């Protein structure tokens with residue numbers, strides 16, 4: 168069953184989660200929220216929620232983040248495919264029955280958190296909007312639509328300022344691609360100081376980015392290879408354990424794959440800067456959870472590495488791990504299940520003259536900040 172790959176992080180009841188609080192809170196400033204958290208999440212006056220794709224890697228993390236952040240709700244509809252309909256799950260001491268997603272699912276729903284893939288978002292997103300719901304969508308289906316805000320709360324919260332909860336008008340806000348979120352969490356504070364003119368990104372992406380089934384397959388393949396068996400290759404069609412390969416997204420006519428072009432296009436949209444030059448190479452590595460990225464930046468204004476380090480230390484949602492003496496820098500393991508994006512290897516790019524170039528190494532939990540946490544921060548801005 169799909170959900171077991173995530174059981175390392177959560178305790179499961181009826182195959183799904185009762186969530187333990189293991190994640191530190193993000194230090195994101197939230198416009199209408201106080202720093203004061205009381206466990207009063209289930210409240211009559213709070214928004215009604217729907218989680219679409221609740222049995223998936225991101226869907227489960229939605230529940231975990233909702234609970235961690237005491238997100239207020241009056242009710243939650245747990246929605247997935249026909250395969251999961253009727254299964255029970257316990258969330259915050261209450262038992263829920265998973266319902267099959269249908270056109271009737273969104274009546275009375277204020278906020279719908281979508282993570283069931285692009286085709287589901289395309290079909291049911293507009294239906295939810297027509298019902299007056301605000302959809303926060305994790306898929307790429309609507310990200311590049313001109314009238315859809317593409318939001319990282321620490322970076323461009325203003326993009327969704329016109330969207331109001333319970334205004335009688337539904338809307339859709341898109342969550343950027345996980346690699347884009349992790350990259351821009353680190354690059355944006357520096358961009359705001361010295362203006363990035365060109366960015367070169369190389370990613371080292373974890374199994375979790377491809378969902379719960381890919382995590383299971385990595386585990387299974389690792390076991391099979393160690394036992395001298397032929398590895399089962401159903402998700403990626405090639406050996407993943409003890410290997411790495413170009414990202415599995417479709418390759419386009421320009422030779423880039425879709426994941427790489429998402430980094431290019433989404434950066435321009437989020438920074439509202441069509442001139443910024445971005446190139447990317449995206450690679451899958453046999454890491455269970457959390458992406459790593461090498462980011463090379465070229466600036467319009469000079470920026471020395473000490474100033475960059477100070478800027479990053481003060482950036483919301485970012486932690487600096489940059490200990491040259493002990494060779495300690497960000498790792499996927501160090502950021503797994505954490506809210507913050509870690510940045511290290513902060514150094515002047517010796518291939519660029521003056522202080523116009525920097526290299527960084529960035530790690531972030533892409534199910535959390537790259538997906539569920541970012542989406543729930545967006546939902547918090549609606550409160």
Ligand SMILES: NC(=O)c1ccc[n+]([C@@H]2O[C@H](COP(=O)([O-])OP(=O)(O)OC[C@H]3O[C@@H](n4cnc5c(N)ncnc54)[C@H](OP(=O)(O)O)[C@@H]3O)[C@@H](O)[C@H]2O)c1
Nearest residue numbers: 220222223224225247248251282283284306376378379538
């Ligand atoms: N994993 C990440 O790090 C990440 C990051 C950013 C964005 N995303 C995006 O989030 C979405 C989900 O990713 P994931 O990694 O969570 O995938 P996943 O683990 O494979 O989960 C997929 C979810 O979608 C549900 N689903 C599938 N077909 C459905 C249908 N016909 N009707 C209703 N629900 C259906 C599944 O329900 P059943 O269990 O019933 O099949 C499951 O809950 C994708 O769009 C992905 O691109 C993922």
